[in-house]
Amino acid sequence: MNPIEAPPFPKQETAVILPEPSEFAEIHTERLILRLLRVDNDEDAAGLFRVRSQQEVMDWMRLKAADTNPDDTKKWIRKKVLSPPGSPADAGSRLFYFLVVEKDHNAVGSGGRIVGAAGVNSVYPAPAVGCMFHPEVWGKGYATEALRAVVTAWWNLPRAWCVEEEKLFAAVKPANMGSLRVLEKVGFQVYAYTHSPERLALMSIKRPFT
Numbered sequence: 001m002n003p004i005e006a007p008p009f010p011k012q013e014t015a016v017i018l019p020e021p022s023e024f025a026e027i028h029t030e031r032l033i034l035r036l037l038r039v040d041n042d043e044d045a046a047g048l049f050r051v052r053s054q055q056e057v058m059d060w061m062r063l064k065a066a067d068t069n070p071d072d073t074k075k076w077i078r079k080k081v082l083s084p085p086g087s088p089a090d091a092g093s094r095l096f097y098f099l100v101v102e103k104d105h106n107a108v109g110s111g112g113r114i115v116g117a118a119g120v121n122s123v124y125p126a127p128a129v130g131c132m133f134h135p136e137v138w139g140k141g142y143a144t145e146a147l148r149a150v151v152t153a154w155w156n157l158p159r160a161w162c163v164e165e166e167k168l169f170a171a172v173k174p175a176n177m178g179s180l181r182v183l184e185k186v187g188f189q190v191y192a193y194t195h196s197p198e199r200l201a202l203m204s205i206k207r208p209f210t
Contacts, residue, residue: 008194008202009125009126009128009169009171009202010125010126011125011126012125012126012127012163012166012167013163014123014124014126014127014163015159015160015161015162015163015166016123016127016154016157016158016159016160017157017158017159017160018082018094018095018096018157019094020094021036021038021093021094021095024036027098027149027150027153028103029145029146029148029149030145031102031103031104031142031145032100032101032102032103032115032142032145032146032149033100033101033102033103033112034098034099034100034101034118034146034149034150034153035098035099035101036095036096036097036098036099037077037080037095037097037098037099037117037119038077039077039078039081039093039095040074040077040078041074041077042070044077044099045070045071045073045074045077046070046073047099047114048073048076048077048099048114048117049068049069049070049073050114050134051114051115051116051117051132051133051134052068052073052076052132053068054134054135056135057132057133057134057135077097080095080097080119080121081093081094081095082094082095082096082120082122082123095119095120096119096120096150096153096154097117097118097119097120097121098117098118098119098146098150099114099116099117100114100115100116100117100118100131100133100142100146101113101114101115102115102137115133115134115136115137115142116131116132116133116134116137116142116143116146117131117132118130118131118132118143118146118147118150119131119150120150120154120168126167126169127154127167127168127169128168128169128170128171129147129150129151129168129169129170130170131143131146131147131150131179131182138178143178143179143182144182144185144186147182147183147186148185148186151168151186151187151205154168155207155208163207165206165207166206166207167204167205167206167207168188168204168205168207169202169203169204170183170188170202170203170204171194171200171201171202171203172200172201172203173198173199173200173201174193174199174200174201180201183203186205187205188203188204188205189203189204189205190202190203191203191204
């Protein structure tokens with residue numbers, strides 16, 4: 001669920017107002033804690049490197065786990081900073097991507113074992129979600145639990161203006177049935193497939209206006 005290049009999502013203006021990273025509270029689910037990624041942080045990079053060093057994870061991104069390292073993971077985290085096209089390079093470090101930590105382990109500080117990451121990859125041309133998890137927790141429902149929390153938190157952000165029929169998007173290889181099923185469980189639906197060599201299922205979910 002983390003395509004290398006931005007897929008051809010329909011253009012949608014992003015109206016959310018992201019607070020400063022220091023203003024974000026942790027997101028707690030039944031089994032997990034989602035904590036906002038810290039840009040250029042050694043601890044976060046090391047914890048996430050444990051996930052990105054697994055070839056089963058990197059296979060879906062057409063990358064070799066042997067080619068990644070903690071410094072490379074820092075660069076990956078930096079790419080999660082959300083800046084619209086034309087923004088200056090020093091526009092800030094506001095992002096909406098989270099480390100996913102198990103509640104019932106105590107290996108990392110006062111939190112627990114880092115088992116993955118999930119959040120919004122980009123806001124242009126439209127908001128797109130992604131996630132990755134360590135293979136040892138595949139099949140536990142963590143991805144569904146974390147991604148559902150991310151989507152709920154995204155809808156709860158304040159808006160600068162109303163976007164009619166606002167959506168979140170995702171792209172996944174149809175062969176990646178695990179990720180496809182996770183997105184379907186959260187409420188995403190396939191609306192198209194790309195015809196490029198990197199065939200992707202394009203999925204979306206509507207904002208539940210009340």
